[in-house]
Amino acid sequence: MNFFGTARAVYAKEIVDALRDRRTLLVVLLSSVLLGPLVLIALSGLVASLEARAEKREVFVVGIEHAPGLRNFLERQSAVVRDAPSDYETRLRDASLADPVVVVPPDFEAAMLRGDVPVLELLSDSANKQAESGAGRVQRLLAAYGRERVALSLAMRGVSGELLEPMEIQERDLASTQTRATQFTAMLPFFVLMAVLYGALSAALDTTAGERERGSLEPLLMNPAAPLALVLGKWGAVASVAMLIAVLSCFSFLPAQWWLRSDTLQALFQFGMREALLFVVVLLPFAAALSALLMAVAIRCKSVKEAQVNASLLVLLVSLLPLVSVFNLGSEAWWHLWLPALGQNTLMTHVLRGGALRAPQWLIPLAVCLLLAAVSLWFVAHRLRGAALR
């Protein structure tokens, strides 16, 4: 039997074996392929509710009757003035009131006219995220009212209001639509990386530690076949399953976009055919390397259970490494590309930002993956005979 014939026969058998493990496949599909899109849709619901709140432009006030001028100003800014509920403090604390509350003292208007400085209270609760996010908007409105009053008083005394504002500040956002979108899509690479990992995990463990546990490795090695050919066939099957999950997981985000509830998010979320394909290109070598690495970890273990414990360290690494870029606050260091998982994460973030991939950028992670796969496969082939004997 020639080398490649053996590898092909092993590959065909392992693929059939892996696909027959329906229950595991189903769990992998549910947990890794569907989870990402589901989280995305849930997030879009949250963003949509925040947007709806911002659009309503409501301002909750206690004692607005003491400040007719403020009411007039707010209404001119097309804000809707509402009376705050009487138990607003408790409701802000238990987060059932999602807007900050402005408290107007009884002699507000009179104090203004006298030229005193009356105190307006803006009540919010920093533990109440929704009220907190609205506080900035209300504060800006109140500040604008203050500026208007100052400008009017100065104008009556014949002084130009521009004296108070010697310069103008103009904000300009340099981020493109796609860079802004990465705020929301930053979690995508993480989800697809985990999908690849869980896709490879069960097949990798079953073809190595599983064979040992069943006692089927010993008779397998009594066939006149090179251990490396057996290992290559097994690895091919594991990597194929992992790649299948990778492809499914990448493309599952395409239909997920149709259900995005928030219009802004939908406009920002630019994940089309091009991005999905580039993701797959980035992930394929990673799936191959990870499969080999998992097999190398598992061949040392006598049972699938033992292998799972050992592989959990690898799972932890793959899920934690992408976080390095979070700790670095988004800036890239040269070594990011050299670490598996982090390198892929960096590349996929690039793709999401709409940047083009230059040759050194994708060549480094590719070379790292190839090297990792080769070393792991050599190790598995080397250990195979000893492993068969328990």
Add this chain to the structure above:
Amino acid sequence: MIAIQHLAKSFPPARSAAQAVHAVRDVSVQAPAGTITGLLGPNGAGKTTTLRMLAGLIRPDAGSIEVDGIDVLQDPHGALARMGVLCDARGLYPRLSARENIVYYGVLRGMERSAAEQRSAELARALGMTSLLDRRTEGFSQGERLKTALARALVHDPANVVLDEPTNGLDVLATRALRETLRWLRSPEGGSKTIVFSTHIMQEVERLCDSVVVVAQGRSVATGSVAELLERAGERDFEAAFVRLAYADDAAASPQALPLANSLAQGPHEVRPVQP
């Protein structure tokens, strides 16, 4: 034909302080074609290690192994191609059907898939397991597992068949069926195969073997037919003969003095008459 000469193998100690384990010290087996040879010995005598060296899975420290004139150490794949090995752990794939299990090994041994399919159907008929062929091996009984594993070992029609503890866990009927199969494989119709099997059950050896190699503490201590061994030991009972031959070095090689060895030497199916 299988010829094993003065085989020895020791395993390095697990810890540096421990002593090396001499699994096999000096085992020789001559198994000509068309015969059934039994390796008889208590647990831990070195039978499985010997058979693993025969299958090229472990490299011996000393000695030589030839299968049909092919040196296993020089050309393990050439020797394996002429052997069918049944392991102690049957090692079937539970999610594959019996047929798929058998055909997989056929293809690994270089057969065309169609030829392997045809051969598995023939073997299933011979072993009486046709109705099992398309069931997954997941829920198989011990006897069904053994038949499947045996068919898998025979798929490439090897001239030499090696079986490690084939009767382990089998009931009376399955054991009988296996005995019939082995006799058929030995006969000219079955291909006059060289059959070597290891066991610790005397009954099997008595009923089946043309030649017996008694293995104890890593050495082959006696070789010959059952009748020859009885004569050599001067006993009428084969069990008594086995204990005498296997534990000859021990000063008090009597069943009373060696209760543990005696119990090890007994087969699980053996029913001893109650002493009056």
